[in-house]
Amino acid sequence: MQVTVDGVAVEVSDGATVLEAARQAGSWVPTLCFDDRQAPFGACRACMVAVDGAAKPVPACTTVCRDGMTVDTNDPTARRVVSAVVELVMSELPSPPAPHTELAQVATRLGVSGSRWPGVTHQVEHDLRHPYLAFEHELCISCGRCVRACDEVQGTFALTAVGRGFGANVAAGIGSGFLDSACVSCGACADTCPTDAITERLLLDGGINGGPPPDAPRLRKRLSTT
Ligand code: SF4
Ligand code: FES
Secondary structure, three states, rough: OOEEEEEEEEEEEOEEHHHHHHOOOOOOOOOOOOOOOOOOOOOOOOOOEEEOOOOOOEEEEEOOOOOOOOEEEEOOOHHHHHHHHHHHHHHOOOOOOOOOOHHHHHHHHHHHOOOOOOOOOOOOOOOOOOOOEEEEEEEEEHHHHHHHHHHHOOOOOOOHHHHHHHHEEEOOOOOHHHHHHHOOOOHHHHOOOOOEEEOOOOOOHHHOOOOOOOOOOHHHHHHHHO
């Protein structure tokens, strides 16, 4: 079927999403909860676009194309919604996200540099006991990608989404942390995390066999320079 995105006509297969069509047309659509290795989830609303015939913007990652559809990824209303969504997400963080993260890159491209609204930062102790993975809960934006990576990619089900609203977060095991969970250290969660809430620790940061505790902010800084 044929779909027109930002004036560019593309041929897409049955079942293709608007996001797939937009990427095929060379248009940029911001995403946060989407990872093309996982089934679309439609949780963050960062990918809102305008389509003909729809009264309101629709999420590109979960909306299926129909033949003849026209999509506008730069629609001002959709962009206002998306910028507000990203601003709200940023309000949960204690400080701006590290520049190399997906969240920072989406925010920069949208021109969002901070948040007008005070949010609530997660007050959960860092999980730094695992030798390979560190979890800084206050950086979590509850996109669910780590949970789905663990379930869909690795089939381990070690992570669970918990809480609601500003209290939403992710727990390993039954809140016991990575070390005591079913985690097999595959790193899929760290690989997909758009904020570095979960990072792969480097052994030389210590914390193993009685070494000094890892310095996660230092690890983030190091990763941002690679
Ligand atoms: S830890 Fe990262 S991937 Fe998991 S829900 Fe939070 S922000 Fe998303
Ligand atoms: S990327 Fe589409 S809803 Fe999150």
